[in-house]
Amino acid sequence: MNLRDLSYFCAVAETSHFGRAAERCHVSQPTLSAQIKKLEDELGVTLFERSNKSVRLTAVGQEILLIAHRVQEGAADIRRAAMAHSDPLAGKIKLGIIPTIAPMIIPSLLAMTGRKFPALHLSFVEDMTDPLEDMLRSGALDAAILATDPMHSTLEEIPLYDEPFWAAFPKGHRLAQKSHLVAMDIDPQELLLLSEGHCFRDQALSVCRHAVSQNAAQADTRATSMETILNLVAAGAGVTLIPALATQGGRLAETGVIARPFTKSPRGEGASRRVRLVFRRTSPRLQLMLALSEAITDDLPPLVHAVPKEE
C-alpha cells in the first residue's frame, strides 16, 4: 500500500471513471488501472466492480474510501506541519545565558529579535557555563551565550563580541583618581569575586594573576551574583571587576559605585572576554544561528567590540 495508490483509489471512487481519474492524477489510464489492481491484489479484496459502462465501489471499497480519506488528510497534515516549520527564522528557541551576561543582554536581545525575527519565540535559561553546556549537549537547549571556549568537540561557536573588564570600587576609593587602570592597581586583599563555577570569576582572576595566591583571605565572601558583589562594593567591602556591559544603565552611580576601564596594552589587548554563541555542531538550525549572531553583532553597544574579521 502506498499514499499514491490511495489517492488513485480515491480519484476513481470519486469520478467513477478510470480515464477521468487518471487525468485528475496526471497519469495515464493504464498506469492507474494497474495500480488499482495491485492495491486490490495486496488487500485481497475487490475495490471496484467495473464494466465498460460503470465503475462502482464495492462494500469494502466504500468502507476503505472513508479510511483512505482520513489517511490522506493525515498526509496533508504532515506537509502542513513541515511547511509551518520550514522557515529557519521561525519557531521556538531555548537559549542559555550565563548570569554575568543575561541581565544585560536579554532586554536588547528581545527587542532585536522582536524586530528582525518576528516569528521567532525566545525563551531563556540563566545558569553557569558547565550546566548550560550539559543542557546544550543533551538537547535541552538550542543554543547558549557563553564567554568561554566550549569544552566539547560536539559544540560549535560563533564569536559575538569582546567585552572589556572594568574595575568597580566605592566612591572616594583611591583608584578613583585614575581614569584608566592597570591590573596591578588592584589590591588582592580587597578583591571580591563571584563564587566558583562562574567563568567570570576565573577570568577576573586571570587578569589579576598577582592576586591568585593572596586571595585566600576572601574565601568566605564569595557572592553568587554580580548584584551582591556590587552591593558589597558599595558598602565598602572591597573592589571587584565587572564586565563592561554591567556599567550601563546608571545602577552603579545610584549606589555610589564607580567604574573605570583598564588601559589597553600596546597591542590593543585589554583585559576582556570573548562572548560567543554556542550550539551543537549537529544543530539543524545553523542558519538561524548565523542569522542570530549576525543580528547581534550588527548592532553592538559602544562598550563592547566586534570581533576582528580575520578571526
Added chain:
Amino acid sequence: MNLRDLSYFCAVAETSHFGRAAERCHVSQPTLSAQIKKLEDELGVTLFERSNKSVRLTAVGQEILLIAHRVQEGAADIRRAAMAHSDPLAGKIKLGIIPTIAPMIIPSLLAMTGRKFPALHLSFVEDMTDPLEDMLRSGALDAAILATDPMHSTLEEIPLYDEPFWAAFPKGHRLAQKSHLVAMDIDPQELLLLSEGHCFRDQALSVCRHAVSQNAAQADTRATSMETILNLVAAGAGVTLIPALATQGGRLAETGVIARPFTKSPRGEGASRRVRLVFRRTSPRLQLMLALSEAITDDLPPLVHAVPKEE
C-alpha cells in the same frame, strides 16, 4: 511521501538509532538513511539531528511523528477492513426475489445460509422481475432469484431448479376426478391470473395457450398476489395455476383448495419454470454466487427438479 517512508521515520524516531531502526524495518541502514533524507528533502525540514553518538527528533519531527502514527493507524485500519471482507462467504448481501417464489423459499433459505454461511447476512426485496432487474443493474441488489431469462447482457445467471406448475381448484370441482391434468383440461373462462408484470402470469398463459384470447372476460379480476387468487379459488371463483412449491405447508387443504400436477410430456417436459440466481456479470462476488447456488441445489424439496447437468 510514502507510507513506507513514514514507517522508517517512526522506527528511527522510536529507536533513536538508524541501524536498529533498519533492522526493525528489514532493510539495510544505508537504505533507511537515504529514505529519511529523501523525506526530509521533500518536506523541506530536518526531522532528525544526527551525530555519531545520538539521533534526536527535532521540534518538527516530534510534531510529525504524532501525525505519522495517526496515518499508519489509518493504513492498518484499511488492511483490517480488507481482511474482514476478504472471506467471500461473509458480509451482507441483498437478494431480490419475485413474489411467486419469495414466501416459499425465504424460510428454508434463511435456515440454510444460517447453517452453511454463518457469516453471511441476507436481506430481501420482494418485487416483480422488471424492477428487480433494474435494481440489480443499478447495484441496489447483489443478486436476485428470478424465473425468467435475464433480459440484459450485463446479467449472468446460474440455474437453480425447475419448478412444475400445478392446477388449483375448489373442492368438488370436476377436475378433482383426475390425478394428473393436461393443459386442455383448464377452462379459459374459469382461469384466474395474477396482475400484469408477474412473470408467472405470462408463464401460466403460455401453458394454457388456448386461453390467451378467451381470457378477456377475467380482465377485471386480476389479483396482485397468489394469496388473493387462492382465496378466490377457495370461494369458487375459478381455477388457477400455482408453482409447485406453493402446494407445500397444508395451507391449501385448510382452505379447501385442491391441487393437481400436470402430466409430463413424453420427453419429460411438463409445464414448469426454471428458477435462477441472477447477478451482474461484473459482480465481485461470483464466488459467493456459486457457493450459494450450489447450497440451494444441494438440498432441493422433492416437488422441484434439479437442472440436468449438461445445461
Added chain:
DNA sequence: TGATATCAATAGATAATAGCTATCAAAAGG
C-alpha cells in the same frame, strides 16, 4: 596517546516498479 569500535553517510551497482504508448476486447448506441 594511539588502537578499536561505533555509527551515519556516501559510492556504485542492481533489482523492483511505476510509468508510458499502442492495442485489444467488450459493450452501447446510432
Added chain:
DNA sequence: CCTTTTGATAGCTATTATCTATTGATATCA
C-alpha cells in the same frame, strides 16, 4: 453494422528503492 467508449493487456523505459562495500567522524579503552 459500424463507431464510440472504456477498462484491460502487452511490451518497453525511466525511476527509484535497495543492496554491499566503504568512508569519515566520534567516542572508548588500553
